[in-house]
Amino acid sequence: MNPSPESTAPGHPPFDPPIDATYTLEIVAELTGVTTRQILYYQESGLIAPVAGTFDAPAFDDETVRALRRLEHLRECYGVNDSGLRLLLNLSEEVERLRRDLRHYQQLR
Amino acid sequence: MSVEFKDYYTTLGVARDASPEEIKKAFRKLARQYHPDVAKDKANAENKFKEINEANEVLSDPEKRKKYDLLGANWRHAGAEAPREGSPEGPPGQPGAGSEFHFGGTGFSDFFEQFFSGGSRYGFPTEGAEPAGDETESRGRARRGSDVEGDILVTLAEAMSGTVRPVSLQSTDPRTGQATTRNFRVRIAAGATDGQRIRVPGQGEPGRGGGPAGDLYLRVRHAADPDFSTRGSDVYYELDVAPWEAVLGGEIKLPTLDGSVTLRLPANTANGHRLRVRGRGLPRGKSGERGDLYVLVSVQLPTQVSEEERALWEKLRSTSTFNPRLPAAA
The missing domain is CATH 2.60.260.20 (Urease metallochaperone UreE, N-terminal domain)
Known part of the structure; x- marks a missing residue:
């Protein structure tokens, strides 16, 4: 597991996030508090996608961890159903992509 | 929390009705002056560079600029509502x-x-949306x-x-x-x-x-950055060239994020053409691979010409068969 970042005091190593870390289904369940069954269901519905592994033993990355938490947040706090989750996920991904493009073009002359 | 109002227009030294081009120009000039890589007083320059960047981040984005202009002198009052945009009351029954x-x-x-x-x-x-029934049902229940x-x-x-x-x-x-x-x-x-x-x-x-x-x-x-922009691991650089450099080609030395490279500009390079310098972008993960540097060619015209230059352009006009308004000869 990752060491917890604690202090700026000398002697405390900085938090060093692993690059391209992947997690098993069980670890993701532990990290997010979402049951493995629910994660597999999200995967089956196409709301999240594994970065490696097989369908039954998928490997996920930090972006999936974030996506799962966002999905659970929308479901718990706003009562969004599956179609709504799909819609919101796609929309926010598209907005993020368009904003990134916009920033790129704004920086060019 | 006591927060100081930032006048981004003053930071960039532009008028409140400055055009996007003026803002861009002002940013580039200041960013070049205070770039941490070139400035003598590093610590000071770095702070200034960040301030300029922040002002640019807001003023170069039409949405953010609009919001900022609306805040104006009422920013302190507006601040209380700002984060609740689109849902002034929040979900019912869950105050704050x-x-x-x-x-x-x-x-x-x-x-x-x-x-x-x-x-x-x-x-x-x-x-501040909370899970439904949070206050009563799940009181005392562990929640992440x-x-x-x-x-x-x-x-x-x-x-x-x-x-x-x-x-x-x-x-x-x-x-x-x-x-x-x-x-x-x-x-x-x-x-x-x-x-x-x-x-x-x-x-x-x-x-x-x-x-x-x-x-x-x-x-x-x-x-x-005044010189570079990025997209993923690729870095973009706009290279200004003279008309004759574009037509005749040549070798041009240009900066990268790590040292300079000499670029061979082919003859008849069109304005807006994109040249790729492999492997001079940002590092890509731990593999040691790197993104590419894309050079965007921007042909610039002289703003003033000497008598002698003028005579040469006139000679070119009478000699050249080039007419940009006619379809290219077959």
Whole structure:
């Protein structure tokens, strides 16, 4: 597991996030508090996608961890159903992509 | 929280009705002057560079600029409502749930944080939505704290070689009004791309009833640079060339994020043409691979010509068969 970042005091190593870390289904369940069954269901519905592994033993990355938490947040706090989750996920991904493009073009002359 | 109003127009030295081009020009000029790589007084220049970048971040974005202009002198009053945009009351029956967050060390000022990128939950506007029935049903039940997201400004030099940044996160418990500040250092890996998120485990909102704390996601924002812009691991550079360089070709020395390269400009290079210098972009992960440097050719015309030059252009006019308004000869 990752060491917890604690202090700026000398002697405390900085938090060093692993690059391209992947997690098993069980670890993701532990990290997010979402049951493995629910994660597999999200995967089956196409709301999240594994970065490696097989369908039954998928490997996920930090972006999936974030996506799962966002999905659970929308479901718990706003009562969004599956179609709504799909819609919101796609929309926010598209907005993020368009904003990134916009920033790129704004920086060019 | 006492926050100082930032006059971004003064920071960039432009008028309030400045055009996007004027803002861009002013930013480039100042960014070049205070670029941490060239300035003599490094510490001072770095602060100034960040201030300029922040002003540019707001004024070059039409939406942010509109919001900023609307705030005007009423910014202090407007601030209270700003994070609740689109949902003035919040969900019914859940007044002011959730803590407030306040970042330090991200490269953005408190003022910017408060209005444009303050710690949001799950990347959604902070409005304190709580799970239904939270107060009664699940009282005492362990619940995980929310994830918090915020931006961190990273210069291209930092993105190139990686860096360690001290970050602080202050959270205020709305029930007790008590503020706690946590300090930590985060490594920004070499090659961090714009928009990339860094997950810092356990530094989000504290859990309740013994539940675990949420995570903090820091989203990398590349500081605008006077010379380079990025897209993923690729770096873009606009190369100004003279008309004869574009037509005749030649060798041109140009800067990169690490040292300079000599580019062979082919003859008859069109304006806007894109040339690729392989492997001179940002590092890509741990593999040692790198993105590419794209050179965008921009043909510039002289703004004033001497008598002698004028005679040469006149000679060219009488000699050349080129007519840009006629279809190209078969």
